Amino acid sequence: MMPAHQSPAQQFAALGNPLRLEVFRFVIRAGREGRPAGEIAQHLDVAPSTLSGHLSALQRAGLLTSRRDRQRMIYAVDxxxxxxxxxxxxxxxxxxxxxxxxxxxxxxxxxxxxx
Amino acid sequence: MMPAHQSPAQQFAALGNPLRLEVFRFVIRAGREGRPAGEIAQHLDVAPSTLSGHLSALQRAGLLTSRRDRQRMIYAVDxxxxxxxxxxxxxxxxxxxxxxxxxxxxxxxxxxxxx
DNA sequence: GCTTTAATTCATTATTTCCCGAAATAATGA
DNA sequence: TCATTATTTCGGGAAATAATGAATTAAAGC
Structure with missing residues (x-):
């Protein structure tokens, strides 16, 4: 499923970018349900492709999970x-x-x- | 004394480098007393100039303090x-x-x- | 099959980070 | 003053990171 190379240092690094930290906080506030990427992008006023990179960094670090809902990708805290x-x-x-x-x-x- | 621009993101970023995270752990284990830079460099087997950069990054982030003891610089947790x-x-x-x-x-x- | 919506991937560019060795700085003591 | 010790600063080069827009993939509905 996932490379699972999530060291604490990598996890801190993932939280060490201001925008990514905001993403993390916002997704956590969505609870188990999570939030679609588009909503996160809208809320933080950031380009979809930029957000996508940050989301996958957080996911690689093991801090977020993702699932698909129809056309949308839902991100939630791990x-x-x-x-x-x-x-x-x-x-x-x-x-x-x-x-x-x-x-x-x-x-x-x-x-x-x-x- | 200190720029005091220590955002949580900056602090996480400071801990987001494997070597810096080791420095942080080692210094914490030294308690209030702290450790001189040379001892830290020796313990982690890293060049003095490399360590110096990491120490000042941790200090800029607000995670460490420093004081001088004769010729040595002593770093301790903040x-x-x-x-x-x-x-x-x-x-x-x-x-x-x-x-x-x-x-x-x-x-x-x-x-x-x-x- | 075509169109729309949603998100990711790609290529590019700019910036930053990281590490090292050499030189500079600071404090001590002979 | 001179030598020694301890640390920082400087300079450079390689690697990683970040943002952007265009192209691509994926799913859905008509």
Whole structure:
């Protein structure tokens, strides 16, 4: 289905472009249902071909999925991979340190205090 | 002191390079104390000039701070900005959805750790 | 089969990124 | 001052990225 070479670095890089980050945020707000490419392009006022490249970059990174609905391509968030990325940032990068994770630190040590 | 143009996109971009992501992880593991550039270069086996560019990119993004200790430059994590980025990802991007944030979702809807 | 709609691919161009070695800068100490 | 150590800046070249419009593919309906 997908090359599945989605490293955390590649995922961060995918979010590291301002327009792509907006795409990501907009698609997430569409929930499971997702949004057709045309709607995203219209909302962000960007050329279809430009958007298409960004969508496939986000998809290659594993952050979005796509399905076809009649003539339209619907993009939606890939919850599993986003969860993995969040966990990587909190656990692996920040090691659950409250100073770095803020309120989310509770989730990093499973609610247990560090020893 | 600092241009302070640290958008979330720029911060993600800074983490979007494999070597820079390793630098970030290594520096975080050094805690408040931080690590001199030379030690980082040695640990990651990278040319000093190459590392210097990556360090300043991470610093421009607001993720690291630097101070001088005699001849050496010590780099350390910038906790406040990292916390902001974590919060942006969880709150703004993922809107605290448990499906996207995993265990960290507890932090997004009020910060209570799961007891 | 033809037309319309929707999205992607392609080719081009411009820009940026990345890495290296060499030179420059900064701080220290003899 | 001179030498040493540590890091940054500079310059260049290769590779990757981004935006654009034109052409192409895909699905649907008549």
């Amino acid at each position: 919850p599993g991979h986003v969860r993995d990325l969040v966990e990587f940032l909190l656990h692996d990068c920040c090691q659950g340190q409250p100073e770095l994770c803020g309120l989310a630190s509770a989730a990093c040590d499973g609610g247990r205090p560090p020893d | 906790p406040g900005h990292v916390r902001d980025l974590v919060e942006f990802l969880l709150h703004d991007c993922c809107q605290g959805q448990p499906e996207l944030c995993g265990l960290a979702s507890a932090a997004c809807d009020g910060g209570r750790p799961p007891d």
